[in-house]
Amino acid sequence: MQLLVSIFHLFIYALLFMGSVLQLGCASTPSQLQFEANAITNSGWWNLSHSDSNDMCSLIDIRCNDAGSVTRITFKYSRRPIQLSTLNLSAFKNLEQLEVVKSSLNGTIPSEIGNLSNLRLLNLSHNSLQDEIPSSLGNLSKLTYLYLSHNFLQDEIPQSLGNLSKLTYLDLSYNSLQDEIPPSLGNLSKLTSLDLSYNSLQDEIPPSLGNLSKLTFLVLSYNSLVGKIPPSLGNLSKLTSLDLSYNSLQDEIPPSLGNLSKLTYLDLSYNSLQDEIPPSLGNLSKLTYLVLSYNSLQDEIPPSLENLSKLTYLDLSHNSLQDEIPPSLGNLSKLTYLDLSYNSLQDEIPPSLGNLSKLTYLVLSYNSLQDEIPPSLGNLSKLTYLDFSHNSLQDEIPPSLGNLSKLTHLDLSYNSLQDEIPPSLGNLSKLTYLVLSYNSLQDEIPPSLGNLSKLTYLDLSHNSLQDEIPPSLGNLSKLTYLVLSYNSLVGKIPPSLGNLSKLTHLDLSHNSLQDEIPPSLGNLSKLTYLYLSNNFLQGEIPSSLGYPTIHYLDLSFNNLNGPIPNGVRPYALMGNKGVCSNSTNIQIEYQFQPCSVNQKKRRQLVIILSITIFLILAFLLLLCLRHIRISIKSKHARITETSKNGDLFCIWNYDGSIAYEDIITVIEDFDLKYCIGTGAYGSVYRAQLPTGKIVAVKKLHGFEAEVPTFDESFRNEAKVLSEIKHRHIVKLHGFCLHKRIMFLIYEYMEKGSLFSVLFDDMEAMELDWKRRVNIVKGTAHALSYLHHDCVPPIVHRDISASNVLLNSKWEPTISDFGTARFINLDSSNRTIVAGTIGYIAPGKLFMFFSTFIYL
Structure with missing residues (x-):
């Protein structure tokens, strides 16, 4: 009996010894350890000699078990190109972790890697691996972490990966993988994170992914996936992050996604999703990030979104959403980002948005919003970006916007805003971008805008702004873009604009600016675009303006004079009657006068004659005053008499009463400074009537009146043109036929002729x-x-x-x-x-x- 007990004990000891041997693996033998050492030495990954290989476990990149066998290889941040094929993987029977990250690893993944039966972690990310993922990876039954991201792997994802029953993390992102997502991945019951983004995967999302009950992170973005979003994804009860953006997914957003009660991140942007936003998304009480932009979603924004009390980021832009903006969005107290642009939203901007005290980004552009801008938006003290452009907003710009002390970007262009620009906008000390163009703003440009010391971009064009350009704009030392065109600005160009040393683009065209071009503009060394056309600027052209300093210059249709400076193209001076050139071709093409041989003597002669004429006029002042009074009375008498004799002055199809004197007065008896063009049969003048309306007055050349049949032809032409009703024929408002003067009154065309535009x-x-x-x-x-x-x-x-x-x-x-x-x-x-x-x-x-x- 005692012998049997002794034999039993020996058997137990033998089993324990064999277990220890199995635990230590084959590497416990000296020959096996030498086999591993030779594999490390011969790989060329480490600068080792054969004598050094005996101490391989002391290397910082290698870890061994108690028997000296390699269990972990961690090779990171090497700049020397290496390949897996040079490392004899079959030598490492006990290897549990293989990490080769950011190490210039190239070539292919050898199929022998599937023989590492003890491998638990495989990380080959951020390298230059090519070709396919070997299907032998499906043999690694103990694998829990697989990272192959940021490589150049191609072909399909092996179906065999569905055999990795212990896998918890799978990252194949940033490769060139193709074909479908294997349905077998739905067998990975322990998977918690799946990232297949930034590949070229096609076909539909397999519904089997809805079986991954432990999944918390699912990213399939930046692929070419099609079809609909599987409703089965609504079964992923532990999911916290879902990103399907940048694909070609279609059909509706499954209402079942509203069951993902732990979801915090949802991005379905850049797809072709249709129908409505499911109200069930309002059940995602933990959601902080919701992006559905760049789809074809329709109908209204569901009011149920007000239940997303933790939401910080909401982007529904670039869809076809309709109806109003739900006032209930004002209850999302944690919201920092709101973008509803490029939709068909209507009605007013809800004043409740002024309750979003943490909001930093608000964009509602490219909609059909109406009514006023709510003054309550002035409460958004953390707002940095505000864009309401391309809507139908009316009324005034609320002065309360001047309270947005952190605002850097403000765009209210392409609306119907009226009244003045609030001076309070000058308080926006951090503003870098201000665009109020294409509105109906009036009154002056507030001098307080000169306080915006960080402003780089200012566009107030296409409004009805009046008065002078404030010299304070010259304080905007960081300004690169200044556009004030298509307004009714008067006075002279402030010389202080010459202080804007960083300015590259200056457009003051289509105003009523006078006086000379300030020579200080020549100090703007970075200026490449200068547009001053269609004003009443006088004097000579500064020699500092022109190529190569300024690439795009337009001074046309002013009252400038003198020779064309070097570097200035002639077409940039069209419509300036006083400009001269000694080139016959230029004279003919642009109707410039020839320059005299000695311009200096000519100017001196003009000065002498001017002084002489001034003295004569001063001497005859009293007689002139008397003569003017008599002339005025005689003029009225002649006008009355000619009216009785059959001379004709007629205005029709125009609001307000316009008299002959109104036309003559506003253009100062056809003064050349109002001339905006000359044709074969007459000259055209820009006339701003007392009512504020602008018309074009075409005065016909006098020689036409000498033709006997012209009177009858003129009457007939005016009569027929008055009856022409066509949108592409200029509208004739009236005409005047008189023995002394003849003119036609047309509607004013803002862009001028096609010739000048080209x-x-x-x-x-x-x-x-x-x-x-x-x-x-x-x-x-x-x-x-x-x-x-x-x-x-x-x-x-x-x-x-x-x-x-x-x-x-x-x-x-x-x-x-x-x-x-x-x-x-x-x-x-x-x-x-x-x-x-x-x-x-x-x-x-x-x-x-x-x-x-x-x-």
């Missing part, structure tokens, strides 16, 4: 192909109307870029009917040739010259 580099860039095609189509429709719908038909005979005018919406209108004639089908006048050379058929032009030579 020669303005900046505006030509805005004139994209779509707008150009619309201009051609509009012009063709107008000509068709004249030729086929008018009785008798009308032939314009001078269609050119100079006679096609553009309004503020880039819509064309045909003007200048000085050469137009009414066609009598039985008359021979159909053979008469008229028009601008360059716009006449070559055959007609040849016939014209032949006739001329014959005569």
